[in-house]
Amino acid sequence: MADKEKKQKRRTIKNIAKERTAMPEQPPLIRATNFEEVALGYTEENAVREAQRCILCPKPRCRNGCPVDIDITGFIAKIDEKDYRAAYDILSDATLLPAICGRVCPQEDQCEGVCAIGKKLEPVAIGRLERWIGDMAIENNWFQVPEITPNGKKIAIVGSGPAGLACAADMAKAGCDVTIFEALHKPGGVLRYGIPEFRLPNYVIDAELANLEKLGVKIECNVLVGRLFTIEQLRTEMGYDAVFIGVGAGYPTFMGIPGESLNGVLSANELLTRCNLMHAADESYDTPLGIGNKIAVIGSGNTAMDAMRVSLRVGAEHVYCVYRRTREESPARVEEIHHAIEEGVDFHWLTTPLEILDDGEGRVRAMRCIKNELGEPDDSGRRRPVPIEGSEFEFEVDRVVYAIGTNANPVIGQTSDIEMNKWGYIDTDETLHTSIEGVFAGGDIVTGAATVILAMGAGRKAAEGMKVYLGLEDSEEDAKAE
Amino acid sequence: MYEIVAREDFSDQTFLLEVRHPMLAKAAQAGQFVITQSHEHGERIPLTIADFSKENGTITLVIQAVGKTTKEMQADCQVGASLFAMVGPMGIPSHISEDVKKVVLVGGGLGVAPIFPQLRAFKEKGAYVIAIIGFRNKELIFWDDKYKQYCDEYIVCTDDGSAGIHGLVTQGIEQVISKHDDIDELIAIGPPIMMKFCAETTRPHQLKTIVSLNPLMVDGTGMCGGCRVKVGGKMKFGCVEGPDFDGHQVDFDELMNRLGRFKADEKIALENWQKHRENCRLMNTEPEE
Numbered sequence A: 001m002a003d004k005e006k007k008q009k010r011r012t013i014k015n016i017a018k019e020r021t022a023m024p025e026q027p028p029l030i031r032a033t034n035f036e037e038v039a040l041g042y043t044e045e046n047a048v049r050e051a052q053r054c055i056l057c058p059k060p061r062c063r064n065g066c067p068v069d070i071d072i073t074g075f076i077a078k079i080d081e082k083d084y085r086a087a088y089d090i091l092s093d094a095t096l097l098p099a100i101c102g103r104v105c106p107q108e109d110q111c112e113g114v115c116a117i118g119k120k121l122e123p124v125a126i127g128r129l130e131r132w133i134g135d136m137a138i139e140n141n142w143f144q145v146p147e148i149t150p151n152g153k154k155i156a157i158v159g160s161g162p163a164g165l166a167c168a169a170d171m172a173k174a175g176c177d178v179t180i181f182e183a184l185h186k187p188g189g190v191l192r193y194g195i196p197e198f199r200l201p202n203y204v205i206d207a208e209l210a211n212l213e214k215l216g217v218k219i220e221c222n223v224l225v226g227r228l229f230t231i232e233q234l235r236t237e238m239g240y241d242a243v244f245i246g247v248g249a250g251y252p253t254f255m256g257i258p259g260e261s262l263n264g265v266l267s268a269n270e271l272l273t274r275c276n277l278m279h280a281a282d283e284s285y286d287t288p289l290g291i292g293n294k295i296a297v298i299g300s301g302n303t304a305m306d307a308m309r310v311s312l313r314v315g316a317e318h319v320y321c322v323y324r325r326t327r328e329e330s331p332a333r334v335e336e337i338h339h340a341i342e343e344g345v346d347f348h349w350l351t352t353p354l355e356i357l358d359d360g361e362g363r364v365r366a367m368r369c370i371k372n373e374l375g376e377p378d379d380s381g382r383r384r385p386v387p388i389e390g391s392e393f394e395f396e397v398d399r400v401v402y403a404i405g406t407n408a409n410p411v412i413g414q415t416s417d418i419e420m421n422k423w424g425y426i427d428t429d430e431t432l433h434t435s436i437e438g439v440f441a442g443g444d445i446v447t448g449a450a451t452v453i454l455a456m457g458a459g460r461k462a463a464e465g466m467k468v469y470l471g472l473e474d475s476e477e478d479a480k481a482e
Numbered sequence B: 001m002y003e004i005v006a007r008e009d010f011s012d013q014t015f016l017l018e019v020r021h022p023m024l025a026k027a028a029q030a031g032q033f034v035i036t037q038s039h040e041h042g043e044r045i046p047l048t049i050a051d052f053s054k055e056n057g058t059i060t061l062v063i064q065a066v067g068k069t070t071k072e073m074q075a076d077c078q079v080g081a082s083l084f085a086m087v088g089p090m091g092i093p094s095h096i097s098e099d100v101k102k103v104v105l106v107g108g109g110l111g112v113a114p115i116f117p118q119l120r121a122f123k124e125k126g127a128y129v130i131a132i133i134g135f136r137n138k139e140l141i142f143w144d145d146k147y148k149q150y151c152d153e154y155i156v157c158t159d160d161g162s163a164g165i166h167g168l169v170t171q172g173i174e175q176v177i178s179k180h181d182d183i184d185e186l187i188a189i190g191p192p193i194m195m196k197f198c199a200e201t202t203r204p205h206q207l208k209t210i211v212s213l214n215p216l217m218v219d220g221t222g223m224c225g226g227c228r229v230k231v232g233g234k235m236k237f238g239c240v241e242g243p244d245f246d247g248h249q250v251d252f253d254e255l256m257n258r259l260g261r262f263k264a265d266e267k268i269a270l271e272n273w274q275k276h277r278e279n280c281r282l283m284n285t286e287p288e289e
């Protein structure tokens, strides 16, 4: 032990491996024809090697970069010590979904973006390590149900995305009787219907949901809250002591250019839902997909990358990305863009769609666009795309997929008196309490479309607020103290 | 699982299912719909709530077997069986205004079923209710009694003249408009082409006309945008901003074009399913999913 400590102390940026341990992946041209996971995951050897690149900073900056304040140094040190179970316990203090966040967090903007060695070398692959531990936990069934003392409080969670799941877990651990209501026939929110199998396999979501059920959380699908009953009814006649709203911001937007109602124009959400939730590409399921041969996807965020890579996998011959700025300004995770390029997506950077053209029978024939150059920075600090006069051009496509962002879902606003801002997102105070007493909200429906980890963080923060509101002691903390 | 407690077949194409879901029956209002999935691999399809009984805790669906999903339901959805999924009530309920003193409800073919809850609601609010229903022929007529119970005037139109007016519902509308000059509102539900012509018939009379649109849907929660329709030049999502819209503002041609989005896939799905069923019948085995 003393030896090991010495060894660790001596680790500096000078004597660690310069390059991060590569992630084993399926070769691009093979994976573009299947739905198996692209990134295969570290082996134990890979993980230990990567853990040893962390210099275990005394004041780790990485931790500040993590929205849920994971003790990154702590869990990495445990991997180095080969005490993987302990690494998992450290992770699960902060996150319910390590196998998911390790896969989908935009680490380059968060933990890894501020990693100390990142200035000179490639940062420690924190996400990959987190995923590896998360996968180990699933494989070995490490999830442990804490001692829970029921307190008789009933909690309703609306929406089963990461925000709802995180809030549900914390409230169940605190001893509450928790029910999640989900409108679709399967739980998981965007994790299920949006992010495709090759990035986040369903078995990972199922395993994390199974853990929730072990905590006693009930999940009721096929319940559209607002319409089957209202938020107000949950608090009054249905007897819930507190409610959390995590309905996401899934309402897809279009641009309002001519030709958007042609057959062959659809939102990325529709394409992804048909594929992921409804299994349209699988012959044994009934939902049609109607994928074309030449597909243009507008936008360059995660949703766009997913839509493009799904299109390739279901047999499109040619997939284009049409984005008005450049690769540098793309909001997608760096890894997703890299993967999309490797798999053969054809990128039209600095391109704005002007019109979608009709084949004469109400279907998409082609798209007309204009080229841009980058001008002065705009409000977001990114350089504004400025159209270049006379640069219009046309190219043949038979599908146009919109992935240019989403708005707040309107159903809760239509059916309750909850206060919202002018864009329809729910207003909350700093504890995430809304204008209706005992009703909290968090995730995309409060912030607008964001990330899995931010939604999860919001769910946990709302749970904190709820516990204070209900005057609860945390039974899990008690159990630990004993 | 949502149990089917009653079934009635109106014709070889049209059938009624009564499904148990007490909470939904309690919440349902005129003009709303559900999305069902008959089995786990099935498609999510929208169906209007044609009736609901808070006492029995059931809702009624009337379904026309037109493609793979609905024909399969016609074959498999027997009393005692269950639907894999049913979510609702969805959509904004119809506005049943006290100010409407005289109302005309037009149901074409299957549309006779989904318009019924509105008819009853208007009657219960004390309005003078005129119903115009249209069918291809006399044999296809259903819910005659149910209608007569709530209507002040009940006008039947058939394409072949085997009952009532020989002609389309639009002829019924002309007739009613010429007889009454104090109609406050007309509501039409049926195939898009019928709703379009109803709206064209009332437009010159500036008679407020509400139609219930039936775009293709996936989730029904405002998440996919597949159900978008154009109303007054603006894009609307049928599932969360409808299904009721001002008939004079709707772009019906666009709606009809968009309903044909998956025509090729639908045809193949139906043929494959029919072949599969036929094989199972020949081999005298239960069809497997």
Ligand SMILES: Cc1cc2nc3c(=O)[nH]c(=O)nc-3n(C[C@H](O)[C@H](O)[C@H](O)COP(=O)(O)OP(=O)(O)OC[C@H]3O[C@@H](n4cnc5c(N)ncnc54)[C@H](O)[C@@H]3O)c2cc1C
Residues within 6 Å of the ligand: A104, A105, A106, A158, A159, A160, A161, A162, A163, A164, A181, A182, A183, A184, A187, A188, A189, A190, A191, A194, A195, A223, A224, A225, A226, A246, A247, A248, A249, A250, A272, A302, A303, A304, A306, A333, A409, A411, A412, A442, A443, A444, A445, A449, A450, A451, A452, A453, A455, B221
């Ligand atoms: C295609 C795609 C890819 C993405 N990729 C990434 C990524 O790689 N990394 C990342 O960090 N983030 C990614 N995101 C963003 C991330 O998924 C979201 O920010 C996150 O899921 C938001 O979580 P949430 O819990 O707020 O809502 P959601 O995940 O949207 O879940 C909301 C749930 O509520 C349900 N619901 C809605 N209305 C009702 C109602 N009235 N009653 C009952 N239930 C209702 C919905 O059906 C849904 O299941 C991606 C998003 C998309 C669309």
Ligand SMILES: Cc1cc2nc3c(=O)[nH]c(=O)nc-3n(C[C@H](O)[C@H](O)[C@H](O)COP(=O)(O)OP(=O)(O)OC[C@H]3O[C@@H](n4cnc5c(N)ncnc54)[C@H](O)[C@@H]3O)c2cc1C
Residues within 6 Å of the ligand: B033, B043, B045, B046, B047, B048, B049, B061, B062, B063, B064, B065, B066, B067, B068, B069, B070, B071, B110, B113, B114, B213, B214, B215, B216, B217, B243, B259, B260, B266, B267, B270
């Ligand atoms: C809000 C709403 C309420 C509805 N209410 C009812 C109802 O009460 N009873 C009922 O029988 N049907 C209703 N429909 C239509 C029903 O959803 C479709 O008939 C069904 O989805 C067809 O599925 P399928 O697989 O059997 O046929 P498909 O193979 O999908 O289609 C077969 C044929 O039917 C047409 N079709 C498909 N979908 C629709 C549609 N949405 N509207 C009209 N034609 C369509 C296709 O163009 C095709 O020609 C409603 C639709 C909406 C949007």
Ligand code: SF4
Residues within 6 Å of the ligand: A065, A066, A067, A068, A069, A070, A072, A095, A101, A102, A105, A107, A110, A111, A112, A126, A127, A130, A453
């Ligand atoms: S949860 Fe996300 S941001 Fe936090 S440490 Fe893990 S990968 Fe990094």
Ligand code: SF4
Residues within 6 Å of the ligand: A053, A054, A055, A056, A057, A060, A061, A062, A063, A072, A073, A114, A115, A116, A117, A124, A126
């Ligand atoms: S900042 Fe980087 S090197 Fe430092 S502790 Fe965090 S992961 Fe390790």
Ligand code: FES
Residues within 6 Å of the ligand: B216, B217, B218, B219, B220, B221, B222, B223, B224, B225, B226, B227, B228, B237, B238, B239, B240
């Ligand atoms: S059906 Fe998906 S948004 Fe309306």
